[in-house]
Amino acid sequence: SQQGEEDPQALSIQEGENATMNCSYKTSINNLQWYRQNSGRGLVHLILIRSNEREKHSGRLRVTLDTSKKSSSLLITASRAADTASYFCATENSGYALNFGKGTSLLVTP
Amino acid sequence: DGGITQSPKYLFRKEGQNVTLSCEQNLNHDAMYWYRQDPGQGLRLIYYSQIVNDFQKGDIAEGYSVSREKKESFPLTVTSAQKNPTAFYLCASSISGSSYNSPLHFGNGTRLTVT
Numbered sequence: 565s566q567q568g569e570e571d572p573q574a575l576s577i578q579e580g581e582n583a584t585m586n587c588s589y590k591t592s593i594n595n596l597q598w599y600r601q602n603s604g605r606g607l608v609h610l611i612l613i614r615s616n617e618r619e620k621h622s623g624r625l626r627v628t629l630d631t632s633k634k635s636s637s638l639l640i641t642a643s644r645a646a647d648t649a650s651y652f653c654a655t656e657n658s659g660y661a662l663n664f665g666k667g668t669s670l671l672v673t674p
Numbered sequence: 675d676g677g678i679t680q681s682p683k684y685l686f687r688k689e690g691q692n693v694t695l696s697c698e699q700n701l702n703h704d705a706m707y708w709y710r711q712d713p714g715q716g717l718r719l720i721y722y723s724q725i726v727n728d729f730q731k732g733d734i735a736e737g738y739s740v741s742r743e744k745k746e747s748f749p750l751t752v753t754s755a756q757k758n759p760t761a762f763y764l765c766a767s768s769i770s771g772s773s774y775n776s777p778l779h780f781g782n783g784t785r786l787t788v789t
Binding site: 597599604605606607608609612652654661662663664665666667 | 678680707709714715716717718719722732764766777778779780781782783785
């Protein structure tokens with residue numbers, strides 16, 4: 565079942581700008597993960613944040629998690645054309661498989 | 675380099691034919707998964723396997739079958755009972771059956787077209 569829901573569905577920015585994507589989910593989770601998918605390719609894991617963490621950084625990526633609001637955000641700073649891709653959040657609750665949202669399509673223009 | 679290999683990249687079949695998608699991993703991961711991706715639908719779980727010789731149905735298992743005879747291999751068969759088989763199929767693996775601390779590693783997918 566799909567639990568995560570990304571917002572916006574599509575985002576278009578220029579190189580150098582920051583990109584923010586949001587994810588909302590419905591039930592309690594153990595962790596939340598963000599993935600990137602380039603067109604026609606498999607997904608690549610970006611970052612995992614556990615339910616007891618509030619913020620996590622990895623290079624130009626910053627992820628926040630607010631369990632009281634059941635939401636997470638992914639911030640990409642100083643975007644590059646190579647960041648053009650779809651971004652998915654995925655949640656894990658008590659099962660053994662991740663539930664993915666429908667993704668945010670990010671376009672970064674030079 | 676370790677990774678997941680899905681083959682073929684593109685597959686074309688006639689309606690009514692069964693087709694098997696290959697997924698091989700050399701990451702020594704215990705768990706493997708099959709997802710289906712349709713435009714605007716995100717990823718939906720078909721089957722997953724936490725260990726050799728064991729697998730469980732996901733959200734959309736009807737019309738699909740799998741086997742897990744070896745740790746490295748998790749083939750997916752799309753049967754003629756699957757009503758809308760045309761889709762992008764993604765195989766993934768993780769170190770253990772719980773994704774609490776183990777992200778998924780994905781193959782590059784097989785795009786199946788059934789006419």
